[in-house]
Amino acid sequence: MIIENKEIEGKEIKWILRCPTKEDAYELSKLRVQIDGETENLDRELGEALLTPEGFEKIIYDDLMRERNIFLVAEVEGRIVGFSRCVGNELSRFRHKAEFGICIMKKYWGYGIGKVLLENIIMWTDTVGIEKISLNVVQTNTKAIQLYKRFGFVEEGILLNDRIHKDGNYYNTVVMGRLSKNR
Template sequence: MIIESKRVERNSLTWILRCPTKNDATELSKLRIEIDGETENLDRESGEGLLTPEDFEKLIYEDSVAVKNVFLVAEIDGKIVGFARCEGSKLSRFRHKAEFGICILKGYWGHGIGKVMIENILLCASTAGIKKISLTVVQTNAKAIQLYKKYGFVEEGLLINDRIHKDGNYYNTVIMGKILDN
């Protein structure tokens, strides 16, 4: 799915919300590694699960033609500072569902980029006929959990000792979901 680009002015920051093009693939590949290295909140450490520029080109194309997928980027002054993807299930029994995730450079946290991305992901999912959208988040990421709850997500489950971080400690993963009215 492709959405129209939007100029966003929020919290003294002006940026563009848009779908990526194949010309963004190299930048997205590098950005993902950078963001993964900035926080323990994501599933990967920097360089793990590497997506090459070619992998991103394929994702960008597939998401642009898929009815239940959307790929969004946040661009400030010509630089991508975050992205979000929503992917609908291809399995028949789960065709009513989609999963999504967001990652934003740490220097841009707190500027409302995540909020705008969530709002647009939810709008696209609803438009595409998705009935349920879900995500996972590390339990210690209280700000993200509160943000998701603000948008109507509820905690549906907890995966105990689901992940291990660099500090050697185990952490729980919260499963969250939202039923969409469409």
């Protein structure tokens, strides 16, 4: 699925919200490695589950071809600084659902990019008839949890001791979901 490019005037920065093209694959591959190394809020550590540029090209192509998938990037001054991907479920019993995630370079946290990505994911899911979107978030990422709650997400459960961070401690994962207003 493709959306039109949107110029966003955010908190102290201007940026572009758009869908990626195959020319973005190399930059996205590098960006994902960088973001994985900047935070423990995501599932991967630096260098794990690498996605090559060819892997990103395939994802970009597949998402463009599928009605129930969308891939968005945030571009500041010609550089991609974050992205969000929402993937609809293809199984008949779960076609009403989709899962998504948001990744933003640490340097760009606090500028409202995550909020805009989330707003656009929600608008898109409501438009294409996805009735429920869900995500997992580490329990210590309280800013993200607060943002999701402001947009109608509820905590559906806690996965206890679900992950181990570099400090050797276990952390819980919060499962969150949002039902469409059109439901």
